[in-house]
Amino acid sequence: MRRKLRRLGLRAPRTAPERVAAAVIALVVVSWAAQGLRWVVTDGMPLLVVLAALGVVGVVTWWWLRRVGAAARRERLASLRLSLAQLDAMDDKQFEFALRDLLLRDGIEARQVGQQGDQAADVIGQDARWGRIVVQAKHTKVGGKVGSQVMYQVKGTAQPVHRADVAVVVTNGSFTRDAKAWGDKHGIHWVDREALRRWAEGGTALPDLLHLPRRGRLRAAA
Template identity: 50%
Template sequence: MGRGRPEFPYGAVAGLRLWLIVFGTLAVPVLDNLAGGAMRIQDVSAALTAGLVLALPVEFAARAAYRRRVRRYQEEAGRLRAEAERLRERERSLEAELRRARVREEEARLLLQQKAWEAGVDAGREARKAEYSPDARAVDEASPAGFEEIVRRLLERDGLRAEVVGGRGDQAVDVLAVDAAGRTLAVQCKHTVGGRRVGAEVLYRINGTAGPVYGAAQSMVVTNGSFTRDAAAWGERHGILLVDREALLGWAEDADHVCRVVALAPPY
């Protein structure tokens, strides 16, 4: 079956057919000679007819046998194709199961990392609070430059390397921080008086400069006030992290970790 579709045995059939024609052609003269008769034209015609008649069944039998062989070949080829398709489907099923298993394994690994990180954050809360935890009064009474320094120190307390870059030409970024995974975070600090609200235009500016100018993977706006509805909606739509007064005090006074405050992926 592996050699392909069987070929009709033209050579063998032609040889046998010729042999039978010759045999039939010679049979009548031989019989006439044995009977002592003379060769006649009718005898030659009869001899040729006899040879052809003997050859026809051979032709028919050979073609019938060939058709049977072809049918068996086609049946076996169909069975092998079906078996090959079944094996391919099984292979695809096993590959899909392997991918699902790898996904589950990765999810389990990340979950364990997450739990370990959460446990570490909880265990280190008191140490962070003792290291640096400015209260609401310190935050509200700070100058704009002092507020930038508060944000920088909070980031450093949580394990990031941070520096103040605010000032003339800062292009909407006041603090630049890098976490343990090497991700850069660009921060705009907006200190307000009397809990004023920060509008969307602040988000527009940092969104346009954080990546192109500072190569930051993430941007964040921190205020001791609040955000307008448009600013909150725009920030969520464009992935800008927003820290309002409530979140800021939880970050500062309660020593919560910045990754929890803004739902930032921890640097595993």
């Protein structure tokens, strides 16, 4: 069932508000279906008319509940704080989704894209102010270091493959000195353990953490 939902671009409800919304939708659908059946059987209304009316009601209900759910999620994410201990306890995939949620918290539309063959992109954010932000997540054991090879990979794919305006590597560990120097020289941002603490736990938005210029300023400078 979950695979079928994913193929349709949907997923099963996970949080309590999503389950409530799903229950409300189900209740509305059942209620209107019963009413439609009465119209057909009792009032002799054409079936196609009833189905069209039910379809309109269903679409409007789905749209409204989706808006309500999105607003509730934004409100929940606005106060999101993740400690380094929580991030350390995650697996690679959970870490990617956590970084996605942090971007959403910062007001940046984001989606998790990491999978086998992702070409050095695990999360992609899009924002009119900062452009397209491509994030490579490197979840390590505490004390683990990310080397220059990762920077080479990101540099080779971020802009050519993913059309990145901003490329950043994020780890809960640290970077080697060469990796940081190479990243600074070639425009690959890096977020190490201490910077991640400021972003995830302290609440500093990623664009502020990286001192990103707004795209309008870049155009003006050009």
